[in-house]
Amino acid sequence: MAALFGTRVRRLRLAAGMTQAELGAKAHVVSSRIAQIERVCGARPTLELARALDRVLGADELLVELWPYVYREAFPDWARVFIALSERATVVREYAAHVVPGLLQTEEYARAVLSVGTTLTGAAHLEERLSARMERQERLRGADRPELWVVLDEAVLRRPIGGRAVMREQLARLLSVADERHITVQVLPFDQGEHDAMGGSLTLLTLPDGSTAAYTEGAHYGQLIEDSAEVGRFALTYDRLRAVALPPLMSLDMIRSVMEGYRGGTSVPSRAVRRRLAQEQLQQSGGWQLRGGEGRSPRARPRA
Numbered sequence: 423m424a425a426l427f428g429t430r431v432r433r434l435r436l437a438a439g440m441t442q443a444e445l446g447a448k449a450h451v452v453s454s455r456i457a458q459i460e461r462v463c464g465a466r467p468t469l470e471l472a473r474a475l476d477r478v479l480g481a482d483e484l485l486v487e488l489w490p491y492v493y494r495e496a497f498p499d500w501a502r503v504f505i506a507l508s509e510r511a512t513v514v515r516e517y518a519a520h521v522v523p524g525l526l527q528t529e530e531y532a533r534a535v536l537s538v539g540t541t542l543t544g545a546a547h548l549e550e551r552l553s554a555r556m557e558r559q560e561r562l563r564g565a566d567r568p569e570l571w572v573v574l575d576e577a578v579l580r581r582p583i584g585g586r587a588v589m590r591e592q593l594a595r596l597l598s599v600a601d602e603r604h605i606t607v608q609v610l611p612f613d614q615g616e617h618d619a620m621g622g623s624l625t626l627l628t629l630p631d632g633s634t635a636a637y638t639e640g641a642h643y644g645q646l647i648e649d650s651a652e653v654g655r656f657a658l659t660y661d662r663l664r665a666v667a668l669p670p671l672m673s674l675d676m677i678r679s680v681m682e683g684y685r686g687g688t689s690v691p692s693r694a695v696r697r698r699l700a701q702e703q704l705q706q707s708g709g710w711q712l713r714g715g716e717g718r719s720p721r722a723r724p725r726a
Contacts, residue, residue: 635647
């Protein structure tokens with residue numbers, strides 16, 4: 423698809439009587455970028471560049487229509503199918519174990535997430551992936567936007583990806599989008615303990631025909647499941663996660679609290695300090711005493 427895109431650009435450019443330098447100037451990129459596209463080398467074109475080339479060359483949306491296929495070509499077969507289904511889904515349900523889902527990431531948070539990993543080949547590749555991720559978010563603002571329900575593991579809030587300033591902005595974004603009628607955000611707190619989706623993230627896509635597909639993902643793999651029986655089991659897992667997660671309003675309160683912690687630059691107290699503070703608070707309330715490794719026990723009361 424990248425070769426087809428490059429061939430179309432070259433034919434349209436020659437038909438318009440333009441050199442690569444002239445086309446680059448009109449599309450606001452260097453001539454070498456046009457050469458890369460035509461020769462299918464270097465980073466794939468971004469959607470923004472595809473739109474610019476389409477406009478300059480008078481391609482009547484041909485290049486814009488080809489771009490999604492060029493973009494998907496960079497992914498394994500199973501990922502391409504997942505992306506295609508995501509673009510059609512009417513309902514998206516996600517459990518995120520490690521990072522904020524791509525549809526809700528700020529640009530700087532996404533940059534930090536995409537900057538790590540063994541598949542990144544350089545700065546141009548990073549910008550390509552970043553541009554594609556930001557473009558996917560446009561669907562949440564379109565007329566055919568899906569209903570989005572997200573359950574975030576508490577670890578997603580606590581891990582300072584990109585640094586404190588980036589995390590403050592990201593958490594503020596979560597609070598903002600949660601005001602949208604079609605977006606619901608919940609947090610699964612640590613104290614809920616173990617659950618069926620531990621170790622990876624889970625996405626459920628409901629399609630226009632009413633069918634549902636499931637997608638599980640780890641650090642270096644992804645698996646698309648379309649068998650109805652298996653999808654049903656994953657749907658039950660998701661419903662259980664949603665049931666034990668904090669209600670939406672309490673979830674937003676936790677997000678605000680964590681965001682304030684990033685704003686103040688506070689560090690997490692050590693276990694010994696946390697234990698001492700908890701003991702002091704419990705003693706002041708006249709309630710319980712903590713015993714190392716044995717949970718809590720009532721204080722002895724004098725006999726009457």
